[in-house]
Amino acid sequence: MSQKKKNKIYRQPLPNRFVHWGVAISIIMLIITGIGQMPVYGRYLIVQPFGTKWLTSYEITLLVHYFFAATLLFFTTYHIVYHVMKKEFDIWPKKGDVKGSYLIIKAMILGQKEPPSEKYLPEQRIAYLYFVISIGLVIVTGVIKVIKNIMGVQPTNGILFWGAQLHNLATVMVILGVVMHLAAFIVKENRKLLPGMFTGYVDEEYVKERHSLWYKELKKRYEKQS
Known part of the structure; x- marks a missing residue:
């Protein structure tokens, strides 16, 4: 491949x-x-x-x-x-991800075989969207907070108030997201993804078993290149 x-x-x-x-x-x-x-x-x-x-x-x-x-x-x-x-755009959420996440979590809890998945699991795509929203809100509201420190620029009190409140809310969202992201590795099945963020590589058997749709796609691509 x-x-x-x-x-x-x-x-x-x-x-x-x-x-x-x-x-x-x-x-x-x-x-x-x-x-x-x-x-x-x-x-x-x-x-x-x-x-x-x-x-x-x-x-x-x-x-x-x-x-x-x-x-x-x-x-x-x-x-x-x-x-x-x-x-x-593999990481971007798709229709059916909520149901797919439920089925995967259910399978893990009951010790059943998980449904076939692509390069990213449905819950990974949902988590990505969560971070897009929370980090995006942090950036936008952070810019508002910076603007008030620029000499000669004075946003309205309403903008300053809601900018500060939403910045705090977004910060809490990011912290919760980080905690949930790290907590995901408590699940044994997810730990095999860790090497990928250091070396780029993950175990082939893991991919074949848990990301079978992506594995088939890679296999077809490899056969075309051969």
């Missing part, structure tokens, strides 16, 4: 891994510095670990927050442009 090692299948190309880890690091730092601006660390952190003193400075956390907001915007823009140019 295309880009295949012995007993391995290439699932996540370098651009996907680049965006995944770039977004992950950006979000983690945005959460850390966002909490620092409240300011929680200076008020409630009784013991400050070595090297974390800067978290108590509003000015420093604001600058770091802005930096990682810019990196998040860069990685999301790169992600959109790359996949639009490549015309790759």
